Amino acid sequence: MGVIAIVGSASSVLSFIGVIFCSISYEWKRSSQLASQNNLRNLYLSEGLWMRCNIPIAGVLTCDNYSTTLFDVPGYLQALRALTIMSALLLFCSATCNILALDCVNCIHPKTQRLMAIFGGGASLLGGVCILAAxxxxxxxIIREFRYDITYEGVKYTFGAALYVGWISGGLALICGSVVLCCSCFTRTDDNDGGAAYTYKPPKSRTNEEYV
Known part of the structure; x- marks a missing residue:
């Protein structure tokens, strides 16, 4: 369980960092230079869950929070925000539990560490599902808008870097959670801190045997 716990801890931490980057990134989608109108191909536009940005002048990046209040954005955008926040919380719990389940942590009973590893694996699975869904x-x-020629003032959008980071982080979380959960469920711990139980059996009596 030692190597599995180390791999699970590292994977959970990396997935958590990836989800945090994905959540705060302003590049969930970016303007496509090939599909946009000719006079807009040199204009950079991007949108994220919390802000949208553009570069009207070379070297100057301006962003705003959709020029609205927190709950006035479209419903699907609020749902995506909730999914990413839930994923980040689950992966944080997973990383914490997997770190506490390491063999080098001696202040926790092995049975408790096993339960924490199981919880950490389950949280990693759920966190991966949430970010992948988002x-x-x-x-x-984006694909629907691109396919049906839905443009915003002549601009078409394509995938941003945050989507790829989210897919990688979600896949890593699913793999980590599955491995840790399976290995933890099939690992047995005894009452004597993992030691094998031994029952003393006295030798059989040979008083009734006949000797020739």
Whole structure:
């Protein structure tokens, strides 16, 4: 369980960092230079869950929070925000539990460490599902707009870097959670801190045997 716990801890931490980057990134989608109108190909536009940005002048990046209040954005955008926040919380719990389940942590009983590893694996699975659902949902919206020529003032959008980071982080979380959960469920711990139980059996009596 030692190597599995180390791999699970590292994977959970990396997935958590990836989800945090994905959540705060302003590049969930970016303007496509090939599909946009000719006079807009040199204009950079991008949108994220919390802000949208553009570069009107070379070297100057301006962003805003959709020029609205927190709950006035479209419903699907609020759902995506909730999914990413839930994923980040679950992966944080997973990383914490997997770190506490390491063999080098001696202040926790082995049985408790096993339960924490199981919880950490389950949290990693759920966190991976949440972030994968969020980025896949957003990607489907981009594909729908691109396919049906839905443009915003002549600009078409394509996938941003945050979507790829979200897919990688979600896949890593699913693999990590599955491995840790399976290995933890099939690992047995005894009451004597993992020691094998031994029952003393006295030798059989040979008083009734006949000797020739």
């Amino acid at each position: 980025v896949s949902w957003y990607a489907s919206e």
